[in-house]
Amino acid sequence: MHRFLVCSDIHRYYDSFVKALGMAAAEGEIEKIFIAGDLEMPPDNIVDAIYNCNAFAKTPDFYMVKGNCDDSSCGLFGDIVINGIPGGHKIFLTHGHRYQVKSDHSVLAAVAKAKGCDIAIFGHTHMFCNEYHFGVHLLNPGALHFGYMCPDGFAILTTDDDGRVDFVHMTI
Numbered sequence: 001m002h003r004f005l006v007c008s009d010i011h012r013y014y015d016s017f018v019k020a021l022g023m024a025a026a027e028g029e030i031e032k033i034f035i036a037g038d039l040e041m042p043p044d045n046i047v048d049a050i051y052n053c054n055a056f057a058k059t060p061d062f063y064m065v066k067g068n069c070d071d072s073s074c075g076l077f078g079d080i081v082i083n084g085i086p087g088g089h090k091i092f093l094t095h096g097h098r099y100q101v102k103s104d105h106s107v108l109a110a111v112a113k114a115k116g117c118d119i120a121i122f123g124h125t126h127m128f129c130n131e132y133h134f135g136v137h138l139l140n141p142g143a144l145h146f147g148y149m150c151p152d153g154f155a156i157l158t159t160d161d162d163g164r165v166d167f168v169h170m171t172i
Contacts, residue, residue, distance in 0.1 A: 002086040003028055005060070006167075007154035008036035008095070008123025009143035010046075011069065016144050016172055018049050020154045023170060025055030027156065033060050034082075034157070036123035036141070037067025037095030043076055067095035067123060081115050087159035089119050096122030096140075109133035119165065121157075128155070130167045139167050 005024040010017050024030050039046060043064055050062055066076035079094040092112035099108040101124050112120035119137045122129075128150040129140035141155035142148075151171040158166045 002031050002159045004157040004159075005030050005033045005154060006036070006121055006139065006141045006157050007034075007144050008141050009038040009067070009126055009145065010035070010040065011038055011143070011145050012040040013145040014041060014045060014049065016152070017046065018053070019172055020144060020170075021049060021053045022055045023172070024154065024156060025053065027170075029057065030060045031086075033062040034091070034093055034121050035062070035064040036093060036121050037065045037076075038069045038123060039064070039067070039074070040069050043074055063093055065093050065095055068097040081117060085119070085159060087161055087163040087165070089159060089163070089165070090115075090117045092117035092120040092136075094120070094122050096124040101125055101140075105129070105131070105133050105138050109136040109138060112136045112138075128169045137165055137167075142169060144172065 066078050082091040092115055113134050113136050121139050126143035126148040128142040131138050142150045145152050153171040156168050
């Protein structure tokens with residue numbers, strides 16, 4: 001089983017992010033961290049929190065994208081594709097605001113599929129999502145702060161070598 005921390009919409013709540021790191025690590029080893037934008041702080045702050053987290057036996061690989069509330073000069077890309085996910089998966093990581101995710105998930109699913117991805121991780125809506133569209137598993141952890149329709153928190157994504165995927169919301 002491979003475990004990944006997924007969060008989005010941190011919105012300057014650094015202490016909540018640090019808490020999420022500790023909570024996720026307490027549940028078991030975290031191999032990778034995916035952050036779907038709206039940090040509203042320098043990405044270096046996030047990097048420092050990850051490297052300084054004493055709860056990790058080994059520092060996980062991490063990936064971040066820029067959200068609509070992030071400074072245009074923050075140095076992050078709007079979307080990235082991550083290959084080599086255990087179980088044969090390929091992830092499209094985005095904030096989602098450019099794909100109208102607040103009204104419909106079909107555009108996001110189509111873009112992810114066109115990029116050869118079978119999983120799309122996004123944020124922006126502040127709502128937990130775990131559903132399929134066009135053969136793409138769409139995952140949104142909700143917001144680390146100011147969640148709508150679900151408590152503030154993050155999610156744990158697990159995959160296994162047979163390709164199974166599980167996505168569970170964790171409340172801060």
